[in-house]
Amino acid sequence: MKKMKITIHKDGTQKIEVLGATGEECVAFTKQLENRLGAQVGDRELKPEYQETEPETERDREVER
Numbered sequence: 670m671k672k673m674k675i676t677i678h679k680d681g682t683q684k685i686e687v688l689g690a691t692g693e694e695c696v697a698f699t700k701q702l703e704n705r706l707g708a709q710v711g712d713r714e715l716k717p718e719y720q721e722t723e724p725e726t727e728r729d730r731e732v733e734r
Contacts, residue, residue, distance in 0.1 A: 671698055683708065691721040 671694070674686040685702065687695040695718070703710060 673699065673702070686716075691718050695719055 671690045672688040674688060676684040676686075678684070683706075685699050687698050690698050695715075696713075702708075
């Protein structure tokens with residue numbers, strides 16, 4: 670399950686940390702919030718999870734012989 674941890678510092682700056690997401694999914698997950706807040710993304714610190722790929726899910730297949 671994807672989650673966002675949002676920290677608002679006393680000086681008004683914000684930090685958004687994504688938990689439970691990998692790759693571009695992390696950035697996409699925060700994009701809507703950033704747009705609604707009118708946030709200007711300063712320093713984007715990518716965690717090691719960003720480099721991971723989403724595991725492929727197993728699908729049921731029917732095979733005729």
